[in-house]
Amino acid sequence: MAHNPARPYLHIDYTNMLAQNIGAEHGITQPEWDGIKPALMQAHSRLKAKRAEGKLPFMDLPYQSDSAAQIRKLADELSGQFDQALVLGIGGSALGPMTLHQALNPAGYNMLDRKSRKYPQIFFNDNVDPDDLHHLLQLIDPKRCLLVVVTKSGSTTETMSSFLILHEIWINALGKDKYTRQVVAVTDPAKGDLRKLAQAEGFRTLDILPGVGGRFSVFTPVGLFPAAMAGIDIAELLAGAAAMDEIFQQDTPEKNPALTCAGLQYLADTAKSLPISVVMPYSSQLRLLTDWFVQLWAESLGKKHDLQGRQVNVGPTPLSAVGTTDQHSQLQLFMEGPCDKLIAFIRIEEFANPMPIKTGFSAYESLSYLSGHTLAELINAEQTATALALANNGRPNYTISLPRLDAFTLGQLLQLLMLQTAVAGELYGINTYDQPGVEEGKQATYALMGRAGHEEKRRQIEQALKQRVRAIV
């Protein structure tokens, strides 16, 4: 596809995946790659056809510039009125906006004064840990804090439990009439209890496009509204995602990063005995991106049944790591443990602040060689060194390289990972977009919490607990 030469594009280096370079036991041979190519191209055609039928609305999100402009407008209006925003959401309703915020805003953003950050403080609550919520409330003044509640179904237990607690606190602080102007509900345009509640109370609302699941929702208001409230250039994010989507139109797998990565990942899991898929950015600002990817990959591909209803129990296990930090933690296992991991590095070629290391200390042999270098050089030298050391030990890895970290390149990266997941789902032959395995735990929670209609389930649980052989130490 036509790159705009004035803009930075990511690329993938998979040299350390090739059997010619790392050996055939875990490296991919030419016949193996040639073998997977037809399946990749079929997957690509099927996705194009489904998209044309309107069945993959997440793929069109990068082009929703009108909606982004409205979000920008609302966020600018509200960020002028409030000093704080508290986002309630869990899973896909939190990981997307948290990833954007960490990647594109400085660490310690909330500790900067308003003049430096320009936009409100942003807090996220993505669990029902009662102490954690108690601590969070010590930092928040309901009178100047916008409450953003995000649940697609409108009834997510964790999000709505926290909301019920906060709702009362906001009413007590502001009064029943005024508080409603300080709540934004991000939910399905028509269905669910949060939508009804929003209509009854008069909250502002933003719609999540039906058909876009939580883990693919980063470019809906779920991700974009909190990002816009934190001053992130959401138009640039979408431009980056659109740039990746344009490249994705390319039919040749070797010219299409999402097809290439999906093919490498699928071969690694199914043909090369590498069921664990590590994502390891050399960037502290991309820590949460690994959690976002873990949800995307685990929940999309970890499935009991294939599309024909056969029991398959498939799905690679995604694993987070961060360089250089995890060189002092997980790397020993990656290097010497069972060869069961594919490692996808992410690196940033040019950091905004290279941080030169002081010249001097010539008396100390372990320090003197660092003089005159920068931290930016060091972190990237360590990435190169680690990738090479793994390859020298026959351990496959590839590197996603971002020219720099900004909204445009991050948009590309997120879109790449979502497209890669869609392609991989086609290769595994499963439903990429459901999550039936979490239903049983939800029903059991309802039963334990006494939700009407779950009395029989509760009796079953109590009986099961009684009948078990107990083992305690």
Add this chain to the structure above:
Amino acid sequence: MAHNPARPYLHIDYTNMLAQNIGAEHGITQPEWDGIKPALMQAHSRLKAKRAEGKLPFMDLPYQSDSAAQIRKLADELSGQFDQALVLGIGGSALGPMTLHQALNPAGYNMLDRKSRKYPQIFFNDNVDPDDLHHLLQLIDPKRCLLVVVTKSGSTTETMSSFLILHEIWINALGKDKYTRQVVAVTDPAKGDLRKLAQAEGFRTLDILPGVGGRFSVFTPVGLFPAAMAGIDIAELLAGAAAMDEIFQQDTPEKNPALTCAGLQYLADTAKSLPISVVMPYSSQLRLLTDWFVQLWAESLGKKHDLQGRQVNVGPTPLSAVGTTDQHSQLQLFMEGPCDKLIAFIRIEEFANPMPIKTGFSAYESLSYLSGHTLAELINAEQTATALALANNGRPNYTISLPRLDAFTLGQLLQLLMLQTAVAGELYGINTYDQPGVEEGKQATYALMGRAGHEEKRRQIEQALKQRVRAIV
């Protein structure tokens, strides 16, 4: 062992590990448990013997109350003088203190005013991301910030690179004479360049006991000094660790949590096709504990060679998750993907702030049943429900239950996990305390950064890079 009935003790429920309850495919049968018991008891005797010979000094750390009192005294003196402390360290030099701080201090501690937190703000820098360090410096005033530099070897590349940069900033802010009183070096008592530098410059120093590796160092000054600076009761931490050590003296595996857990984990990996070991606390305050455990487990057990020098490439893969959050992320894979995971839950029976959920909303069926409950009830009901749903699907799990989360119970938990690791290392027959696999990457980094003596390595790398078949998209 004799419990003090006035104190809270953790316990382990491994009901959901037994073949009688979850089936024999992945559940542990009585013959399997009977089969591992002799090895567990031998491992226990060997560890006792090694400890008696002084070869396992980490096991004696809980009894170093004199050293803890000195640390407390220094921390109280310095926390009176400074408003901020910045801890530089990586791997074991950061994960221990970060874990303690997150578990025992409120989220947003640094945003509280000094009166509420009583102790200085605490910042950690555990990477060489240049932008991250740049952002951190926006939050710090060198004139009122204590610099704590932690490296056992005294020459860890990442820690010392950051230190060289900060050292200059501190000198510029304070002058060459005064700055030295604002640096605490935590390092080997005699060896290494940081020790020499500290002597030359006149830094305060705290000693890391030789023979205690980074991942076992949480109860040395590495963990205890930053914890004490953040107001944590380090005497209680050690008392909890000592309580677990006393229980560890028990020879019967079923009465000794560390032996039980090591046995379960080892059987899971080696006999039940469960090579992935998940740790999943239902507590936001124990998020970093999972990272600490990942280092401990991965770096201790992931080894190429056994003690006889045979190539074995062993080691389970530890994986972090947090409940309830990861029910909306990884749980789908845990439930329906390949059955290759053992899940160790951690739960807190009693939270400090239960957080009652507002009564009302009877018009909304998805909300009304929550009324009258607390978030504490909900988070624990979800843990019970998830453990049971996994068990019902034949997926093994056990639960470590803390009566509450405080310094005494956290001390027990950390000591349990370290002792379990030591026992598991004996079962695998490997050296639990080294990390030879990271050396190659270090040497390659030195070569790429131009360290003297690494010229030949650099030539080799350049040649290797040239000879490879390149693959880029």
